[in-house]
Amino acid sequence: MSRSASVLDDQPRPGAPDGDAPSLGALSDVLGYHVAQAAVTTVELFERHIGERYGLRKVEFSILMLLQANHAITPKKLGQMLALTPPNLTLLLDRLQERGLLRRERSQVDRRSHNIVLTEAGVELAAETAAAAVPMERELQGRLSAAERALLIELLRKVAGR
Amino acid sequence: MSRSASVLDDQPRPGAPDGDAPSLGALSDVLGYHVAQAAVTTVELFERHIGERYGLRKVEFSILMLLQANHAITPKKLGQMLALTPPNLTLLLDRLQERGLLRRERSQVDRRSHNIVLTEAGVELAAETAAAAVPMERELQGRLSAAERALLIELLRKVAGR
DNA sequence: TATTGTTATACTCTATAACTATA
DNA sequence: TATAGTTATAGAGTATAACAATA
Numbered sequence: 001m002s003r004s005a006s007v008l009d010d011q012p013r014p015g016a017p018d019g020d021a022p023s024l025g026a027l028s029d030v031l032g033y034h035v036a037q038a039a040v041t042t043v044e045l046f047e048r049h050i051g052e053r054y055g056l057r058k059v060e061f062s063i064l065m066l067l068q069a070n071h072a073i074t075p076k077k078l079g080q081m082l083a084l085t086p087p088n089l090t091l092l093l094d095r096l097q098e099r100g101l102l103r104r105e106r107s108q109v110d111r112r113s114h115n116i117v118l119t120e121a122g123v124e125l126a127a128e129t130a131a132a133a134v135p136m137e138r139e140l141q142g143r144l145s146a147a148e149r150a151l152l153i154e155l156l157r158k159v160a161g162r
Numbered sequence: 163m164s165r166s167a168s169v170l171d172d173q174p175r176p177g178a179p180d181g182d183a184p185s186l187g188a189l190s191d192v193l194g195y196h197v198a199q200a201a202v203t204t205v206e207l208f209e210r211h212i213g214e215r216y217g218l219r220k221v222e223f224s225i226l227m228l229l230q231a232n233h234a235i236t237p238k239k240l241g242q243m244l245a246l247t248p249p250n251l252t253l254l255l256d257r258l259q260e261r262g263l264l265r266r267e268r269s270q271v272d273r274r275s276h277n278i279v280l281t282e283a284g285v286e287l288a289a290e291t292a293a294a295a296v297p298m299e300r301e302l303q304g305r306l307s308a309a310e311r312a313l314l315i316e317l318l319r320k321v322a323g324r
Numbered sequence: 325t326a327t328t329g330t331t332a333t334a335c336t337c338t339a340t341a342a343c344t345a346t347a
Numbered sequence: 348t349a350t351a352g353t354t355a356t357a358g359a360g361t362a363t364a365a366c367a368a369t370a
Binding site: 022023024025026027028029030031032033034035036037038039040041042043045046058062065066068069070073077081083130133136137140143144148149151152153155156157158159160161162 | 184185186187188189190191192193194195196197198199200201202203204205207208220224227228230231232235239243245292295298299302305306310311313314315317318319320321322323324
Binding site: 089091104107110 | 350351352353354355
């Protein structure tokens with residue numbers, strides 16, 4: 001754990017008004033901190049490429065992508081995959097439904113559960129935003145090589161563990 | 163982008179009530195999604211090892227660690243390092259100050275700014291929680307080797323870019 | 325005029341509890 | 348008696364605007 005003694009005990013040097021880069025201390029060994037800091041970048045990227053342009057929140061985009069890939073899926077499963085509690089999911093689905101992007105169809109097999117399916121507009125928006133994700137990811141090339149990016153995703157999946 | 167056709171069009175097979183594992187679709191190539199999913203794990207880890215035990219939120223723990231490593235630091239810098247807006251930081255510092263963990267000392271150099279310093283109780287809690295972070299990180303060994311973990315942190319730092 | 329930090333405020337995000345309807 | 352989903356509600360997290368004190 002490297003630390004830079006007490007360089008700035010209320011005495012910032014004239015030439016460096018903001019002092020040295022402060023040390024992370026014990027935080028440098030805390031994985032969660034680095035995950036959170038990386039999220040600052042990815043969230044900003046998402047907002048700029050997709051969120052603001054299509055009026056979608058991160059989770060809404062994820063839901064669209066999962067519905068695109070799985071056609072019909074229950075709220076239960078969506079909730080499990082995205083770590084959402086049932087009440088939150090209900091609200092999210094309400095919002096997307098009001099926008100005409102999806103439908104809830106009562107399952108004929110188990111009438112308690114629903115199958116969520118994209119409407120035509122939903123299919124279209126899913127395709128558009130999936131396409132918008134490509135340049136978004138490409139923007140990371142300045143920070144990570146393709147190999148590093150693939151490796152990073154693999155390691156993150158191990159941490160997520162599912 | 164692998165997708166598993168329409169295995170579950172409202173017809174879950176009897177033997178597998180929850181159907182096959184749904185595909186991630188386009189999401190599997192979105193770094194931000196994987197970062198967010200990994201965060202679910204690290205947040206849960208934090209809550210269990212530190213948050214609940216010491217009544218600290220993630221950011222509060224981070225502030226403690228930064229103060230521990232840097233002795234005196236201004237809210238401005240803390241805000242930059244943790245991506246917090248000034249009003250949020252004010253509230254966080256209020257809370258920690260009310261708990262008797264830190265003091266705001268007006269800088270003699272620039273009387274607009276403050277130096278935040280840990281009280282004795284703050285130093286103690288910082289040490290305790292830093293120690294509690296060790297077994298927390300160790301718990302990740304089931305998912306990542308030491309080398310993988312180091313590599314992951316390095317890659318996350320590149321994404322965070324600072 | 326610009327900067328540090330604060331106050332006031334509101335909006336988003338997420339969680340818990342209680343409920344309905346099906347099984 | 349258990350499960351899928353909803354409703355109601357509250358708390359945590361985060362943002363913007365307006366302000367005070369100092370530079």
